[in-house]
Amino acid sequence: MKKLFLFLFLTMGLNLLAYDFPLKDPYIATVFGSSTLMAKGIQEKIPLKYYTTNFVDTREIPANLEYQDDYKFTVALQDKKAPLVFILSGTGSSASSLKTQYFQRIFYSAGYHVVGISSIMNANSLVSLSFEKIPGNLINDGMDLYRALEKIKPFVESKVAVENYNIMGYSLGGTHSAVVSFLDSKEKVFDFKNVFMVNPAVNLFDSASLLDNMFDKSVNYNVDNFFIKINEILTALSYSQGTSVDNFTKNPAKILKDLKISENELKMGIGLVFRLNAIDVNFLTDYSNQMKNYSDYKIEKYENMGKYFERVNFATFGDYIEKIAVPYYQERYNKNMTVKDVAKFSDLKIIDNYLKNAKNIKVVTNKDEIILTKAHLNYLKKTFGDRLHIYPYGGHCGNMFYQENIDYMLNAMKEGR
Known part of the structure; x- marks a missing residue:
């Protein structure tokens, strides 16, 4: 035995x-x-x-x-x-x-x-x-x-x-x-x-919050730090030689160390990808539903979008929930709805019984x-x-x-x- x-x-x-x-x-x-x-x-x-x-x-x-x-x-x-x-x-x-x-x-x-x-x-x-x-x-x-x-x-x-x-x-x-x-x-x-x-x-709300926080913490809650870091990383990359995907998979820690890219910068990069999508979602949903957080009048077909994205200003998924999703649901379904109520709509638990039995x-x-x-x-x-x-x-x-x-x-x- x-x-x-x-x-x-x-x-x-x-x-x-x-x-x-x-x-x-x-x-x-x-x-x-x-x-x-x-x-x-x-x-x-x-x-x-x-x-x-x-x-x-x-x-x-x-x-x-x-x-x-x-x-x-x-x-x-x-x-x-x-x-x-x-x-x-x-x-x-x-x-x-x-x-x-x-x-x-x-x-x-x-x-x-x-x-x-x-x-x-x-x-x-x-x-x-x-x-x-x-x-x-x-x-x-x-x-x-x-x-x-x-x-x-x-x-x-x-x-x-x-x-x-x-x-x-x-x-x-x-x-x-x-x-x-x-x-x-x-x-x-x-x-x-x-x-x-x-x-x-x-839970989409929870995951979005994790990613929002990852980016905010990586720049010490100051977006200006992001631009400073990006400039430093681009400078480091411009002096690097022979850095390929294959080299990264063989010894990524050494290459990142040589490039002076820290774990915090990696978190910043990951958070940035999701933050850029959050900016898109904030602006498009706001404008399409005439919520008027970022644009309070009709945008012309070939209009310069710079001023609108300045108003969006690195908006988070949390901003989307609070400024757009909650007011939208309050107006159309229940005026007493809260962030927690809306967050429940984003949880797989809403189809819990099905998931447990779907072989x-x-x-x-x-x-x-x-x-x-x-x-x-x-x-x-x-x-x-x-x-x-x-x-x-x-x-x-x-x-x-x-x-x-x-x-x-x-x-x-x-x-x-």
Whole structure:
């Protein structure tokens, strides 16, 4: 019996040690790993095409946003009958973003038809697709995305035979893939064979707050410090030689040290990406819904936007909730609604019972995920059980293009229900 326990212990230990993703720091992984394809056998070129479609306008599109009138999506089709996977992009990303294209290449190489879908927080989705133009309410967001998929479905089927439908997403797209699956469990338009969630947020409000705070703390609550740091980093990079993605994966800590880029600067960079999306969301939702926080009159088609973005002034996701989302819901639904009330709309717990019993859903995340709290991670464990796979490290989406992660994802999608 002792020998059996020893064997099991050693076997489990070997399994734990077997994961060898090279970027073990969560911030380095998030910055460099999330945009690096570390796998073999993935086609470099696939027949990816861009398409547009129209949805019924719920209100007049402002003149300066008419270029976003058509909803954009990307498609790559096999030349024979095959399963199809919809790929939902991360926070603010478009259907043509690098990360979404990587997933399209991965799944296309594995024999799938692929369709890239922009984040509901992307400018194009906000203007051309979103019904209320107030993203963050998971059910409303899911309904918007579901309408897009419903319209794309016959378009694809007119071109090629589809064996079955699947959906996956990363980051916010991972969260939304679960919500879209929930809606489809009622509507039965797709009957998704598989749903795969990569590094999803559990509560959008909480995750946004973590990222807001990350950026604010990194610049010591003074945006001027950001511009000073950026200038220092660009100067360091201009003197660097031979610094490539491959070099980063081999010895990232040394290279960052040579460039004098600290962990705090990495946090600033991560926070900045999300803050730029927060600025877009603040301005577009405010202007589209005539909330008049940042613009109190009609903007001309070719007007200089500088003065408006000066008024936005690095607005946070917290600002969006307090200045736009809460007043919007108070006016239309309940004048007593609070920030806490609105935040509940952004929590996966609203479809808790469905998630616990949906056997076609599988989830991957990382133990050092920077957009999850300990409570969020515990929720994922409790809700998904053995349908959840937690990697020991990888930050936020930092390891999703690593060979082992890709193999696990493709195997999970192939197994089905």
